[in-house]
Amino acid sequence: MEAPPVSVMPVTGGTINMMEYLLQGSVLDQALESLLHRLRGLCDNMEPELFADHELVYLLKGQQGNPFLLRARRSLSHPTAPWHLRYLGQPEVGDKSRHALVRNCVDVAASHSLPDFLNEMGFRMDHEFVAKGHIFRRGALKVVVSKLSRVLVPGNTDNTEPLSLSSLVELSVLAPAGQDTMSEEMRSFAEQLKPLVHLEKIDPKRHM
């Protein structure tokens, strides 16, 4: 089936344009325990929750320009929970002194027929992976420590293989654009995690 021509429109998320402020880092599995311990102390006093998610990355290739990328994610531990469809924009270029990566972000909760729907729309799955780990919260800050695994047989999430010997640490917050106090807050939080993990703003484009 020939993909229909696509015009990529700027995406706006509802009335308020939400931005994701992101810092990333990685921690070796040996140091994971102490990092979790530290996070437990720093974050809001609720028990850290375990999660197991399956993420599918869909691409819509148009005639010209960059392909349009959507991330669909579902929880393996909570099968009844709605799927999560996410669009992430390009990182904002701008203030170099800003401490966090800022990008446009649209979050949609979706029903379980999301993969079929995306397929019907012409999206094709690019890759998939399984992320398992802990999720913490400190106010509006979200800290996700996850271990990424490769899915060996497409669609079978039981048969996985760890991608590396380390875990991904992400510190993110959703806020309306222009809230630079947020990035300041994130920086100070990231400062407290040193030297266990160095959270930095990592431009995904540079690593492609």
Place this chain on the structure above:
Amino acid sequence: MSGVGPAVRVSIESTCEKQVQEVSLDGMETYVPPLSMSQNLAKLAQRIDFGQGSDSDEEGVEAEPRDPQEWGKTEAEEDEATVKFQPSLWPWDSVRNNLRSSLTEMCVLYDVLSVVKEKKYMALDPVSQDPSAGKTPQVFQLISKKKSLATAAQLLLKGAEKLSKSVAENQENRRQRDFNSELLRLRSQWKLRKVGDKILGDLSYRSAGSLFPHPGTFEVIKNTDINLDKKLPEDYCPLNVQIPSDLEGSAYIKVSIQKQAPDIGDLGTVNLFRRQPKAKAGTQPWHVKLEAAQNVLLCKEIFAQLSREAVQIKSQIPHIVVKNQIISQPFPGLQLSISLCHSTGEKKNQRASPEKPKPDDHLYVLEHNLHQLMREFHKQTLSSIVMPHPASAPFGHKRQRMAGPMAYDKAEISSLQQNEGLLEKIIKQAKHIFLRSRTARTIDSLASRIEDPQIQAHWSNINDVYESSVKVLITSQGYEQICKSIQLQLNIGVEQIRVVHRDGRVISLSHQEQELQDFLLSQMSQHQVHAVQQLAKVMGWHVLSFSNHVGLGSVESIGNASAITVASSNGEYAISVRNGPESGCKVLVQFPRSQSKELPKSDVIQDGKWNHLRGPYKEVHWSKMEGRNFVYKMELLMAALTPCL
């Protein structure tokens, strides 16, 4: 001192001050140690030419100690000059020199001997063996002794200083340790963090789910303003806390219900009286302080929440927020006031103020419930924040995330939105409490006013905050077993009272006091008639007619009159009772026709069988009857009318 020949000019300079004793193989020069003063003296004395003349000699000897240095220098230079240059002049110089020196020595010896002999200028004393000790003058000895004593003293002083320093350090260490242990104890109970060189703590309820914007930070201070030498006071604590000034003192929320509206001038000036925080034994002063501050913070949060709601909520009679008081009208003519009492200074300690509020003014239950509601609210905010699954999803209510995929309609979404606020809940509770107390008062006043029939109320101990129930029994004294007709279950809600009859009828009464009173009065009047019915059964009388609501007779203002007619077992007598809540009871007895004397003998009914016709009614002067209550009187009456077998 130029040379002899004009062609050669030699310039002379003195050699180095110290003479070289020997030069070792590695080139190291060993110097002759400088002469001590006595040696110098001896050396100089050697050079004196005693032969030159006694006058000059005497002067020279005396002058020697005065300025030996200067004198020695010039002499030495001259000496050296002769020593250096004469060898080149005369070949016999050494012989001459030796001769000369021996001559000099001889002369000196001679002079010395002559001087000693004369004893005019000099006396010889035996020389002590120790040259330095013997030759050191007493002044020097003294000075050196003083010096060594001083060094000894200095050493001792240094030691003492070190000792005292270590003692102080010890004490300091101990205090430091105390501080650290106190800090540890503080840490186990309060949230602390280090910012710069300060230790800040958090006494807010934010971690428990509070959204109150007050930072609620306190600072931990090391208590050092105490003199080390003095004995530590009893309540000394090395750790002190500095709480924000607006959280100092004590505070509480006062809730009260007043009947009449106070003057508008009184608004917002709630009398404060300070409740002294009672320190439990064994608790640290900082703990008491922090707990008090936390309580103030919670009270402030409650009040802020209530005032915000009071302004936002639309009600028929708007809530008034004035200063530290919120006034609401739950029922007409009734006023609920919630006030924040915060006393800071010690000057508020005048407890014996003339207008000290009466203890019953407080609604402690509501005050307690307010705190409880606030905590519930905290818990709700905390528990509503569940971690999102999948992890990439944003924080938020799970049900709100479900709304899209599950296609919720407007009603379902709006049901997610808002639950009742704190103020609404507390007003409802206040209404209920008020309604309950008024019901109790109504029942009590009826019970005390009306002795017959008796009214009993059984309150249930366990209540909901919005509902409680009471069982009302109407009985006659002494006949509790047979008169169980009226049992009412009163369910007191927020706005109304639901009455459940024994037979299952449900009546709803409003919050008006009169309604309940009227209802109970009508029930009591019905009870009497019911009691007669029950009594008739026991006594073997027959019920001829019974009606709870009689349509005849005068109209009652409350409810309806009820009536019963019973006939004796042989049918000769009949008793008819009409009882109204307002008109009271009226008892009539019907006699058999034969017994009525005043009935004119009719010509028509001559036959004996007509004797069984019912006769006329006669009213009983009920108040003149014997008996302590209605049923007893009735029993007596029935007994009197029952024929003896």
